[in-house]
Amino acid sequence: MSESEQEEKTIWQMVNEKFECDHEVVHLRLRGGNQYVYQCDTCGKATTSALAYDKLSSIERMAATPFDRTIQDNWYAARKDYHKALVEMRSRKMSINYADWRRGHEWQRQRQRVMQRDGMICQACNENLATEVHHLTYKYHPHTPDYFLQSVCRACHERITARDKGES
Ligand SMILES: [Zn+2]
Numbered sequence: 001m002s003e004s005e006q007e008e009k010t011i012w013q014m015v016n017e018k019f020e021c022d023h024e025v026v027h028l029r030l031r032g033g034n035q036y037v038y039q040c041d042t043c044g045k046a047t048t049s050a051l052a053y054d055k056l057s058s059i060e061r062m063a064a065t066p067f068d069r070t071i072q073d074n075w076y077a078a079r080k081d082y083h084k085a086l087v088e089m090r091s092r093k094m095s096i097n098y099a100d101w102r103r104g105h106e107w108q109r110q111r112q113r114v115m116q117r118d119g120m121i122c123q124a125c126n127e128n129l130a131t132e133v134h135h136l137t138y139k140y141h142p143h144t145p146d147y148f149l150q151s152v153c154r155a156c157h158e159r160i161t162a163r164d165k166g167e168s
């Protein structure tokens, strides 16, 4: 499992833990006009299957309110918002990590090595002096093998990056 898959799993675990409902408060509800079920007031799930009519007293049946689907809709909306917030938090954390990595020793050394390998010439236009190093993939980041790295000039790099973004 890759690091990002691992993180994605952790995020879902956090979401599931926060949105684990123990159905503490339930009420008898009438669903679809003829089914009596207990519905959780917190998550909106039906906590029982349809109850036999004669298992309920007339007082219980009279007290039953209509099954409320908005509870579950709201619960899922809140769950989705929480997931989104965690994903945003992670991507902020990742961009901080990325900035640190770019400044790091190892990358600076590898960058020099790749530029030297390419004779300081842009591998895209084969003309300009290379000033930066392009990643063919970030799959192995931060330990990208040299063969996935190409020296490029600023103009080519911008063009390639724009094209890559357009594709994604
Ligand atoms: Zn519940």
Ligand SMILES: [Zn+2]
Binding pocket: 122, 123, 124, 125, 126, 127, 128, 152, 153, 154, 155, 156, 157
């Ligand atoms: Zn170029």
